[in-house]
Amino acid sequence: MPFFKTTQLTPQYTKLLDVNSQKCGLRHTFFETNGDEYNGEWQNNKKHGIGTQIWKKSGTFYNGDWKFGKRDGYGRYSALVPKTKNYELKYDGNWKNGKKHGYGTYFYNKSTVYEGDWSEDNRSGSGKIHYENGDIYEGRWMRDKCHGQGIIQHVNGNSYEGLWQDGKKNGNGKFYYLEKGQIYEGFWVDGVAKCGTLSYVGKDDALTPIKHPIPKVELVDMELVLRKTQAAHLDQHIKEERKKRGKN
Template sequence: MPFLKATFGNPSRSSQLEGQSKKCGARATVFSINGDQYTGEWLDNKKHGRGTQVWKKSGHIYNGEWKFGNRDGYGAFSVLQWSTMTYAKKYCGEWKNGMKHGHGIYFYKSSSVYEGQWSENQRSGWGRMLFHGGDVYEGEWAEDKEHGFGVRHYVNGNRYEGSWRDGAKDGNGKLYYADKAQRYEGLWVRGEPKCGILEDLGEPAKHPIPQNKLTDMQKVLQEAELAHLY
């Protein structure tokens, strides 16, 4: 009876070739079929670690951390401005599963800037937004809109402090009128004041407060509260 020698521990030629073909560790620039290029670290044929990706069609570039093929960790994303052939930074911050997630700064085309928390590509949590016109909002966000408590400083000097809902003043809040030296405090519904108190802050007031002519203040308040619930 012939004796067969055991071959345990000796991988086949095909297995060796397969192992050698897998990208793992730091590599030189690798080009995809569509022309995209990546330079950086790999793990089991996936971008993993630090690396730079350049998209051929758009010219956009990402430089930062990767995890199992997705942007994950800290990194910066920039867009190519074809008119000047220069790069403009769009987002710098944390990523998760290829999306903006965590703390980061985003630069808008209108020159507005947001710095704060993100969740799955949306502003969510605490953040500060500098708007193109000069207004500044600092407070809570949810699903990419002002939502929760926040303060907005208007370019004309006015300031609102209070509750927001879906991007509008909604709930209890105070609006300070810089030019009138007055303050309105009360209930807001979808950006509109519904029931509250307007008082002078300066002496004397530049614009006297008109006499209240509401016949049933309690009814107005109840209607505003119902509108706020729905």
């Protein structure tokens, strides 16, 4: 009967082999079973330091800082363009825990570009965006929507400066009509002007000034009427928002 000599590994030696087999430091390209590729630095078997990742299925590419297996620090994220087979830059900026976080620039397309603050993949803080139609918004953001004080310059010259909420004009604001040489100053609810005053601004330079003059306000206390009306609209808006949240 043949005799086979076996070697039993001690727990300490087994642990040492496992540690030595882990990826640490700078490595050559690492290929995953799904076709993804990574080339860069490692620490304790996780992507850590500077490295480049290619996701085959989504056709995306990242080059920059990593921390414990996630994008963290500064990096550039690109997407593959099928027609040209080249990568097109989508985001250039800061990351945290695998998400866009901090200051960065996102290219939605060649005409629509956002530059400003991010929080967990959402536009939040101060930022400026150039829309595809030529409009430009600059101001505060929250959860990927215009929220707070901001101003939008329309391509036709008109502009709005005031408060925003959930991506719509909400609160006190001023809307300037360039072609008519007028300015509306008042209260807005969900993008609709509810109560305010209309006056002339640069009427002589207006392209298409109105033919009939704005009638004079003959109220004894115009400001009081405006405040009461605004308060009523605000109260109604709050009630409607509560109903919506109750349904959800």
